[in-house]
Amino acid sequence: MTKIKRVLGLLPRLLAFGATLSATIVMATSHERVNILGFSFEAKYTDASALKFFVIANAIVSAYGLLVLFLPWESLLWRLVVALDAVFTVILTSSISAALAIAEVGKKGNSHAGWLPMCGQVPKYCDQVTGALAVGFIGLIIYVVLLLYSIYGALNPLLVLKF
DSSP states (O other), X not given: OHHHHHHHHHHHHHHXXXXXXXXXXXXXXXXXXEEEXXXXXXXXXXXXXXXXXXXXXXXXXXXXXXXXXXXXXXXXXXXXXXXXXXXXXHHHHHHHHHHHHHHHHHHHOBTTTTBOOOTTTOXXXXXXXXXXXXXXXXXXXXXXXXXXXXXXXXXXXXXXXXX
């Protein structure tokens, strides 16, 4: 029974690790070069600081997720994991929000600022960014569930209901 509990406890963490690592790799490898009127332009994630923040945040959370996978089940450090889950969930939320805002401008442009949409010219790059954001969002959802479960587990002795 203990092994089943351990596996069921680590499975969401393994999925979250995979999602954040995949988002990091897909976004970091996204680039496309296009020629327009004889000029060569390259779209890459390093052009926007919000996308760099997304890659760095997902890389840090991936490293944290890997370390937690190897944390002994009996360790007292699991109490710290609850607090770190909260911190990394907030970091993931802010990085996804910033990246989604930039992605929206890249996709639709901003006529008030004179920014043209770019996804028509670099569709492969836009598809990669969309995929990275989707997988990153899945990782965020898993971390939110893990955070809520960790908080429930920490507060469970205090929430004893008597009927």
